Amino acid sequence: MITFVICSVDPDRSRRTELNIRRSSGIDPEIFIHDNRETGWGLCKTYNHYASQARSDYLCFLHEDFSFRTASWARTIVDFYRATPGAGVIGFFGYALKTRSPSLMGGLSRYERASLYQHIGERVVRLESRAGEADFSPVVQVDGQCLIVPKAVWREHPFDEELFRDFHLYDIDFCVRIARRYTNYVCHSVFGEHESVGSYDDSWYRNIMLFQRKWDGCLPLTAVPMSPREVREAETFAAYKFYKRVLSEGRSAYVPFARSMYRRYRTGRTDLRLLRHALRYALILCRRRLRRG
Numbered sequence: 430m431i432t433f434v435i436c437s438v439d440p441d442r443s444r445r446t447e448l449n450i451r452r453s454s455g456i457d458p459e460i461f462i463h464d465n466r467e468t469g470w471g472l473c474k475t476y477n478h479y480a481s482q483a484r485s486d487y488l489c490f491l492h493e494d495f496s497f498r499t500a501s502w503a504r505t506i507v508d509f510y511r512a513t514p515g516a517g518v519i520g521f522f523g524y525a526l527k528t529r530s531p532s533l534m535g536g537l538s539r540y541e542r543a544s545l546y547q548h549i550g551e552r553v554v555r556l557e558s559r560a561g562e563a564d565f566s567p568v569v570q571v572d573g574q575c576l577i578v579p580k581a582v583w584r585e586h587p588f589d590e591e592l593f594r595d596f597h598l599y600d601i602d603f604c605v606r607i608a609r610r611y612t613n614y615v616c617h618s619v620f621g622e623h624e625s626v627g628s629y630d631d632s633w634y635r636n637i638m639l640f641q642r643k644w645d646g647c648l649p650l651t652a653v654p655m656s657p658r659e660v661r662e663a664e665t666f667a668a669y670k671f672y673k674r675v676l677s678e679g680r681s682a683y684v685p686f687a688r689s690m691y692r693r694y695r696t697g698r699t700d701l702r703l704l705r706h707a708l709r710y711a712l713i714l715c716r717r718r719l720r721r722g
Contacts, residue, residue, distance in 0.1 A: 430507050431577070432459040432483035434490050436475040438466050443493040455501030459485055462493075471595045472573070473588035480583050488583055491575040494624035498546060502619040506577055509565060509616070517611030518578045518604050520571035521545045521621035522556065526655065527569045527605055529648040530668035530690050531637050533629070537666050540653070542566040542615035546622040557617070560653065565614040567652040573600030574623045582607060592643065598636035602643070608650055629674070634683050637671075641690075665694040669703065676706040679713035 433450055437443035443462050450458055461479040463470070470478075476490045487507060499505075510516050525540040543556035560566045586606045593599045604613055627633075649660060668691045675687040691699075 430456050430458075430485055431487045431489050431503055432480070432485040432580075433461065434476055434479040434483075434488065435460070435462045435493050436465050436470070436472055437462050437493045438464075439493060440464070446491070446493050446496060449496040453497040453500055454503040456503045458503075459483065471590060471593065471599070473590035473593050473599045476599075477587050477590055480580065480587070483580060486580055487577060488580050489575065489577045490573070492573070492623070492625075495574045496622045496624075498620040498622050499618070505564075505618055506616065509614075510579060513565075513612075515612050516579075516614060517582055517607040518571045518576055518613040519565070519616055520575050520577065520613075521615060521619070522547075522574065522623075523568035523571040523604075523613065523615045525560070525566070525568050525653045526651040526660075526663060527601065527608075527648055528664050528667040529645065530664045530694060531641060531671040531687070532667040533627075533670060533674070536663050536670070540663070542568050542617075544615060544617045544620050546620060547626070548622075548624045549626060553622075559615075559617045564618040565616055568613050568615050569608045569650045569652050570601055570604050571613055571615065573603075575621055576600060576603065578607070582611060585610075592639055593636060595632050595636070597633040598640045602640055605644060605647075605650060608652070609647070612652065629678075631680075634675075634680060638683070638686055641686075661694065665696055665699060668694045669699040673703060673706050676703070676710040679710055679717075681714065684710070 435443050435446060447460055447462060450460060463475050463479065465475065480488050487510065506519060522543045522545045525542060528536060541558050542560065543558045545556045547554050547556055588599055589602055593602060607613060672687040672691040675683050
């Protein structure tokens with residue numbers, strides 16, 4: 430019923446994930462594990478390559494440090510797809526909107542939907558947030574730790590391996606394209622577990638800019654009713670958080686881009702909150718100049 434695709438650089442970890450799938454899913458799965466130490470492929474290329482070979486009607490793309498905490502979970506997912514023809518991507522952490530402003534994932538916590546045990550340092554945090562009592566919450570974004578999708582939907586909207594060639598933004602791009610025609614969901618009756626958090630390196634910032642050029646005129650997208658004031662609030666928060674991160678990390682190459690995104694939705698309050706980070710950024714630049722002599 431489901432074909433699993435894992436892009437691996439750690440054979441021991443991917444074997445544990447494979448064993449978890451076989452023990453927890455309640456089905457006889459088809460599993461592709463791609464050893465990326467040999468090829469150095471991006472995730473989009475890896476996922477498209479193996480999805481085209483899949484024999485199942487449903488695909489599951491997951492990180493090698495993701496596992497399932499719920500027994501016999503596959504039937505829950507497949508039954509929902511069969512009862513919901515307009516369903517697109519299903520996962521276990523996501524947001525009910527994608528702002529026009531660049532965002533770390535979603536933004537304001539009220540739009541977060543989760544059914545996940547997340548490792549953060551030495552802690553394991555249970556994340557559980559839903560809209561109402563339904564077992565599936567509509568979202569726009571689903572985090573790439575685990576993306577489940579009908580093969581027919583993937584065939585219409587394969588991963589964009591021409592634009593996103595490494596390991597960032599592939600998931601948001603994939604979900605946004607599908608959300609324009611289908612409804613994506615976070616499943617609350619199945620729990621996943623993810624052993625790492627995202628890394629916001631230089632590659633992530635480059636891919637943010639690629640994503641923005643591609644989708645700027647089509648956003649925001651929402652999966653829940655939102656008033657213009659609520660949309661503006663979400664945009665302001667996302668733009669502020671992104672600009673704050675760029676300044677705090679001293680990423681001078683991306684400051685003009687972040688500033689231009691922020692100016693669309695700035696407020697007096699966010700300007701004041703950014704002052705400390707702007708001063709810190711100025712100090713970082715000063716230290717760099719001193720080191721150069």
